[in-house]
Amino acid sequence: MRIGGRPVAPYLRSRAPALTRRVVDRLLAELPVYAGLPGEEVSGDIADIVQHNLRLVADVLEHRRAATHAELGQQRDSAAQRAEEGVPLDAILTAYQLGMAMCWDEVSADARPDELADVREVVRLIMVLQRQLTSAVSAAFLEATRILDSQENNGRHALMTALLAGEPTDRRTTARPAPCYVVLTLALGPHPDETGPEPGARIAARRKIRRVRAVLDQYVGEPALTSFDSEGGTALLPVVAAPPWEALCALVGRTAEAAAVPITGAAEVAEPESVPHAVARSREIVELVRSTGRPPGLYRLADVLLDYQLSRPTEALHGLALLLAPLERKPELLDTLETYLDHGLDRRATAAALCVHPNTVDYRVRRITQLTGLSPARPGDLQHLNAALVARRSLGAVGAA
Numbered sequence: 228m229r230i231g232g233r234p235v236a237p238y239l240r241s242r243a244p245a246l247t248r249r250v251v252d253r254l255l256a257e258l259p260v261y262a263g264l265p266g267e268e269v270s271g272d273i274a275d276i277v278q279h280n281l282r283l284v285a286d287v288l289e290h291r292r293a294a295t296h297a298e299l300g301q302q303r304d305s306a307a308q309r310a311e312e313g314v315p316l317d318a319i320l321t322a323y324q325l326g327m328a329m330c331w332d333e334v335s336a337d338a339r340p341d342e343l344a345d346v347r348e349v350v351r352l353i354m355v356l357q358r359q360l361t362s363a364v365s366a367a368f369l370e371a372t373r374i375l376d377s378q379e380n381n382g383r384h385a386l387m388t389a390l391l392a393g394e395p396t397d398r399r400t401t402a403r404p405a406p407c408y409v410v411l412t413l414a415l416g417p418h419p420d421e422t423g424p425e426p427g428a429r430i431a432a433r434r435k436i437r438r439v440r441a442v443l444d445q446y447v448g449e450p451a452l453t454s455f456d457s458e459g460g461t462a463l464l465p466v467v468a469a470p471p472w473e474a475l476c477a478l479v480g481r482t483a484e485a486a487a488v489p490i491t492g493a494a495e496v497a498e499p500e501s502v503p504h505a506v507a508r509s510r511e512i513v514e515l516v517r518s519t520g521r522p523p524g525l526y527r528l529a530d531v532l533l534d535y536q537l538s539r540p541t542e543a544l545h546g547l548a549l550l551l552a553p554l555e556r557k558p559e560l561l562d563t564l565e566t567y568l569d570h571g572l573d574r575r576a577t578a579a580a581l582c583v584h585p586n587t588v589d590y591r592v593r594r595i596t597q598l599t600g601l602s603p604a605r606p607g608d609l610q611h612l613n614a615a616l617v618a619r620r621s622l623g624a625v626g627a628a
Contacts, residue, residue: 231337236289265420303367405465547618
């Protein structure tokens, strides 16, 4: 088929990238819900599906046939994702209609009178494809909405509720628990798009959570038991035996990459009856890791043993914190001590971190020793100083004074 003296399908393929940009610009200008989407999503998922549609139109016109079920798979997946993000169906269908109209304008602009037969055939095929798209997109959107609406009552939710409560699972659900679970607590950093105006910020948060869940689902090969909001939450990953720690660290790394946010997590493997205790402990570990300024990543109890033990309320904890009481009114000494210990007693590295001269570090370390009677150079004192810093963080600066 030829319009304007040129084959329609090859021309449309050549114009697809430029036309995609124009379609996206118009979506942003005419549909407020698309204008409120995160920029990353507009330039990524939305632009990709627009260009996919344009190339599908070219294929349909070239072979003079309707689209196959498989060829509409990406559109169905996109509609399901938009449903999860709260984009209304009427806006999605309007976007498809607008894109198809712009596609028709592009290929028919230079139509000639002697090309009427080809013009009519192009219109017929585009209308068939528009009908197929409307049907596929609507069905996928409504199915995703149905699943989301029923999620609170399905077996996975009931099973997770029972596990978290420490109740027998057969009282709440017919779903059978796994032999054991990786109890995973994740603290999700904010995505840059979450700081923007609504509804984009809300959609960005949902998108982040969806990406986290997708990675976890892929790991276990089935929908994981999860309870997340924009700041994080808990996941129970069914396993037969404890996986290697390195594999769990890699899983959290992939999750952070997919969500494009820093993630701090804690994990341990527990049998069903031990899940509540494991969840409580993993939450405490995440809080300790974040309060002590450690970098994002996955942690276990062995990584924070001293902090964890000293966070238990005892008389000894308060006494340890009091070892640093002479430094309370000299924050520069406290800061130097913490930095000095963090850098393995390296005076030059400490000086660089504090932006001071190494001699200044030496002077401050001597003052710390004079005021507290404890010297980082003495192994026994070093242990007490480390413990005192942990205790002070656990109690808070005010409680330590």
